[in-house]
Amino acid sequence: MDIDAADRAKELIKRHAQATFRPGVLSEVGLFGALFQVSGYREPVLVSSVDGVGTKLKIAFALNRHHTVGVDLVNHCVNDILTLGAEPLFFLDYIAMGKLVPEQAESIVSGLATACRAVGCALIGGETAEMPGLYAPGDYDLAGFIVGAVERDRIIDGKAIRAGDAIVGLPSSGLHTNGYSLVRKVFQLGPEAALGPFDRLRTTQAQDAAPWDRFYPELGRTLGEELLEPHRCYLPTLKPVLHLVKGMAHITGGGLIGNPPRTLPRGLAARFHPGTWTVPPIFTLIQKAGKVAQSEMYRVFNMGVGMALYCAPEHLGQMQAAIPEARLIGEVVPQRGEERVIIN
Numbered sequence: 206m207d208i209d210a211a212d213r214a215k216e217l218i219k220r221h222a223q224a225t226f227r228p229g230v231l232s233e234v235g236l237f238g239a240l241f242q243v244s245g246y247r248e249p250v251l252v253s254s255v256d257g258v259g260t261k262l263k264i265a266f267a268l269n270r271h272h273t274v275g276v277d278l279v280n281h282c283v284n285d286i287l288t289l290g291a292e293p294l295f296f297l298d299y300i301a302m303g304k305l306v307p308e309q310a311e312s313i314v315s316g317l318a319t320a321c322r323a324v325g326c327a328l329i330g331g332e333t334a335e336m337p338g339l340y341a342p343g344d345y346d347l348a349g350f351i352v353g354a355v356e357r358d359r360i361i362d363g364k365a366i367r368a369g370d371a372i373v374g375l376p377s378s379g380l381h382t383n384g385y386s387l388v389r390k391v392f393q394l395g396p397e398a399a400l401g402p403f404d405r406l407r408t409t410q411a412q413d414a415a416p417w418d419r420f421y422p423e424l425g426r427t428l429g430e431e432l433l434e435p436h437r438c439y440l441p442t443l444k445p446v447l448h449l450v451k452g453m454a455h456i457t458g459g460g461l462i463g464n465p466p467r468t469l470p471r472g473l474a475a476r477f478h479p480g481t482w483t484v485p486p487i488f489t490l491i492q493k494a495g496k497v498a499q500s501e502m503y504r505v506f507n508m509g510v511g512m513a514l515y516c517a518p519e520h521l522g523q524m525q526a527a528i529p530e531a532r533l534i535g536e537v538v539p540q541r542g543e544e545r546v547i548i549n
Contacts, residue, residue, distance in 0.1 A: 214307040214333055221311070221318035225328040229294065232329070239330035241295050241352075248357040252291035256281050257348045259458075260385040263394070264432045266344055267417055271309055273433045274347060275316020277382050280438035281457065282351035283324055284512065287440050288453040288468070290361035291353035293326035299348045300333045303340030313347065324440050326351070363452030363468040363515065370451060371521045372465075372475055372535035374482050375528070377511030378437040383458045384491075384505045385432070391495030392416050392428065423486040431487055439512045446527045452515040456507040463504065465513055466545035469537070475513070476547040477535040484509040503548055510534065 215235065222234045231240035243249050258274045258281075265274045275298075283293050298317055300310060310333055321328045340346065355361075380388065388394070394416060417429030424431045443450070452468040465475040488509065492502055502508060515537060516524055525531050538547070 210305045210307055210335075214305055214310045217307050217311040218314045218331075218333070221314045222328040222330075225318050225321040225326065227325055227327045230327050230329060234330060236330075239295070239297065241327070241329060243294065243354060246354055246356055249354045250291075250357050250360060252286040252289050252353045252355055253351065254282050254285040255348065255350045256285065256382075257346065258382050260389065261380075261382050261432070262345070262347060263385065263389060264417065264429060267394070267415065268429050268433065270433060271312040272316040272319070273435045275313045275318075276320040276435040277316075278347055278349040279317055279320035279324075279326070279351075280436040281382050282349050283320075283326065283353075283438050283440055284436075284455045285457075286351060286353040287443065288361065288455050289355060290359050290447055290450075291355040292440065292444075293321075293324055293351055293353040295327040295329040295352055296321055297329060297350045298331035299350070300331070300345055301336050301340060302334070302345040303337055304342040305333065305335040306343075309343075309345070313345075317349070320435075320438065324438060359447070361447065361450055361452060364470060365451045366468070366470055366473060366515045366537055368473060368537050368539050369518065370515050370537040371518050371533055372477070372537065373514040373516060373521070373524055373531045374510040374534035375439060375442065375512040375514070376437075376483065376530055376532075377456070377485070377507045377509055379431060379434040379485055379487055381436040381457065381507060381511060383460070383507070387495070387497070387505055388432065388491060391491055391497070421486075421490065423490060437511050442528055443512070443514075446524055449516050449520045449524055450514050451517065454513040456510050456513060459504070460506050461503045461508055461510060461513075461548070462546050468515065469545065472540050474538050474540040474545045474547055475535055476538045476549065478549050479508075481534045482509055482532045 219234045229242050258277050265271050318328050418427055420427050454465045454468045456464050
């Protein structure tokens with residue numbers, strides 16, 4: 206391990222983390238643990254989650270752009286705890302690299318810090334590990350751990366959802382952080398995307414053939430730019446209307462088929478009406494290029510719905526007035542048979 210590179214990386218990362226500190230942070234970056242004092246709550250309940258960016262990292266390796274995956278990671282985790290009504294308190298990251306490149310690590314952490322500052326979350330600590338032999342030079346893995354809090358009497362757990370409740374969809378910013386293994390197969394990104402930034406410097410063939418550099422008129426940008434679009438954070442949009450929400454489903458891995466049932470009480474199903482929301486062009490492009498069945502598209506991708514909200518019909522107008530981009534995309538119905546999600 207390059208000790209000098211590790212020390213330099215820590216110094217570069219430290220300033221980004223310190224810029225996110227909020228009241229409650231009681232320790233500096235670099236200790237063996239991090240201290241945070243929870244205050245401002247009557248009866249706080251801590252809500253935690255952990256996640257990664259998945260094979261979207263392959264696109265970041267290929268394009269040598271690492272800031273956006275840091276944003277992805279924080280926003281994904283913030284959305285996950287938001288489904289229970291929680292706001293973030295602090296975040297920790299774990300970066301494992303084949304060869305520690307301080308500037309690369311700083312770019313990742315700057316993305317983490319940018320997303321943390323946007324929602325008042327402290328980037329309170331983390332770990333950067335050099336693991337030669339496990340990861341190729343230029344490659345890395347990225348995971349994040351978030352802790353938030355919610356008042357006990359404001360927990361959103363879906364228990365109040367009833368048949369007849371409205372399902373409201375909020376637009377995604379694209380693929381977010383799911384479905385990239387299928388996307389890489391569809392666009393034949395496998396061998397090329399497996400190359401790290403140092404490999405790209407050694408070969409012009411990969412650069413000349415790189416499909417992520419191809420411009421698509423329907424996207425208005427290159428495929429690589431589209432695929433690196435950051436995962437959207439819904440906290441600023443939803444914070445003013447959380448009191449109207451009975452339940453939320455963050456549409457991540459498993460798409461519109463797998464995620465809504467995670468919030469629904471037993472005996473209920475979600476019925477969606479395609480055409481009531483806009484499907485971004487990237488999904489149409491994927492389906493056509495890969496000849497992917499419609500059912501598979503809904504099982505893998507968010508299809509333009511990043512967050513699905515359940516609310517009483519009488520609150521729908523108030524919800525849409527507060528969030529003009531919100532769309533009524535379905536309703537809760539009694540479950541018939543095995544299906545928990547019905548797409549008309």
